Amino acid sequence: MIFDLDGVIVDSEPVWEEVRRRYVAEHGGAWQPDSQRRLMGMSTGEWASYLSAELGVDRSPEQVATEVVDEMARRYLEHVPLIDGADRVVRELAANWPMGLASSSPARLIEAALRATGLTDVFAVTLSTEQVARGKPSPDVYLQVAERLGMAPERCVAIEDSSNGVRSASAAGTRVVAVPHASYPLDPDAERLAALVVPSIGELTAGTVRELVTPNG
Incomplete structure (x- = not known):
């Protein structure tokens, strides 16, 4: 199995969506109607590059990955x-x-x-x-x-x-x-x-x- x-x-998918939506908005990007569907299943490097390159976030993929995962880890400390x-x-x-x-x-x-x-x-x-x-x-x-x-x-x-x-x-x-x-x-x-x-x-x-x-x- x-x-x-x-x-x-x-x-956790709704949590990921909330965290990444907010991150995109706070960093100059534009969330798209199909963004969540496209993101589901991507590896960390892939979705970080997607937020940076395609959604217009003003951070490097490495910064995106670190900052988003840090926020998810904080959420998990509160509640899984x-x-x-x-x-x-x-x-x-x-x-x-x-x-x-x-x-x-x-x-x-x-x-x-x-x-x-x-x-x-x-x-x-x-x-x-x-x-x-x-x-x-x-x-x-x-x-x-x-x-x-x-x-x-x-x-x-x-x-x-x-x-x-x-x-x-x-x-x-x-x-x-x-x-x-x-x-x-x-x-x-x-x-x-x-x-x-x-x-x-x-x-x-x-x-x-x-x-x-x-x-x-």
């Missing part, structure tokens, strides 16, 4: 928004399969979120897209996590919420369970890539996963 973090375990039931689901699945985490968050925020939710010990492998060549929708992070788990991607099930995340996991060859956020619905092409779409992470069970990977029993 390979989990995404933001939007699957922690309801665990999605209801996510920790229970993660632990139930971990009792049945090796677990990996493939996240677009910087490593320091992954560590903070897992520590705050009590899930640090559950994942055998955790990896940020900042640690691979390309962020989502490229398959790099999923391929690396599967390799470090010692599993072929085709034998893995990925849990994702965003269109770019689904595209990334599907391109890696995994079977994808999509749990789209109500505020950020999947694009039609991404929804078609998912083997299963569930309305909330709390509805995902080990039995559901077994049916997905062995549909004929």
Whole structure:
């Protein structure tokens, strides 16, 4: 099992949007209607460059990355928004399969979120897209996590919420369970890539996963 973090375990996408929207406004940029959709899944370097070069922020990509992540870390110190039931689901699945985490968050925020939710010990492998060549929708992070788990991607099930995340996991060859956020619905092409779409992470069970990977029993 390979989990995404933001939007699957922690309801952080609205926090990321709020922080980056405010940052863009405070630094001379202009947020675009499709900005949040484009940003979801990008690695740290990719979204920092996007804010600097395409949204007109008057800071270098390096400054953007440092300052935005610092603000996210401050928010996490106050509160990590665990999605209801996510920790229970993660632990139930971990009792049945090796677990990996493939996240677009910087490593320091992954560590903070897992520590705050009590899930640090559950994942055998955790990896940020900042640690691979390309962020989502490229398959790099999923391929690396599967390799470090010692599993072929085709034998893995990925849990994702965003269109770019689904595209990334599907391109890696995994079977994808999509749990789209109500505020950020999947694009039609991404929804078609998912083997299963569930309305909330709390509805995902080990039995559901077994049916997905062995549909004929």
